[in-house]
Amino acid sequence: MPRQGRPRLDRPETLTARALEQIALQLTGHARAVVSDVRRRADQLPKGSGPKALADVVLREAEGRLSAPIEGTVRCVQNRARLVRALYERLDRLDAAAPV
Numbered sequence: 001m002p003r004q005g006r007p008r009l010d011r012p013e014t015l016t017a018r019a020l021e022q023i024a025l026q027l028t029g030h031a032r033a034v035v036s037d038v039r040r041r042a043d044q045l046p047k048g049s050g051p052k053a054l055a056d057v058v059l060r061e062a063e064g065r066l067s068a069p070i071e072g073t074v075r076c077v078q079n080r081a082r083l084v085r086a087l088y089e090r091l092d093r094l095d096a097a098a099p100v
Contacts, residue, residue, distance in 0.1 A: 015074075016072070017072030017073070018072060019072075020071075020072040020073060020074060020076065020077050021070055021071070021072040023077050023080075024070045024071070024072075024076050024077050024080050025070060027077065027080035027081055027083075027084055028066060028070065028080055030084055031062065031066060031080060031083050031084050031087060032066065034084060034087040034088060034091060035059060035062050035063070035066075035087060037091055038055055038058065038059060038062075038087055038090050038091050038094065039055075039059060041055070041091060041094040041095065041098065042055035042056065042059070042094060044098060045094070045097065045098070049097075051093060051094055051097035054090070054093075055090055055094055058086065058087070058090045062083060062086075062087060065079065065083050066083070
């Protein structure tokens with residue numbers, strides 16, 4: 001007898017469009033929070049520094065990607081997850097470049 005309960009994330013075909021939309025919404029909120037952290041850290045760096053310039057590029061790209069409408073698709077969820085990962089990578093690099 002099949003087990004009832006939460007959908008399995010390793011099997012996207014079992015997720016409904018509504019569930020995927022909810023996941024995308026959560027990732028969007030998380031991405032916006034990390035954008036805020038990246039912006040705050042980048043603003044602490046000197047103008048014209050390489051890490052600040054790269055952070056500005058990542059922030060512009062993130063805003064563009066976050067402005068795209070949310071869809072109840074695996075592709076949308078994957079794109080939002082990739083964005084969150086890229087933002088965290090930039091945040092880690094900014095932490096490494098921050099003056100002590």
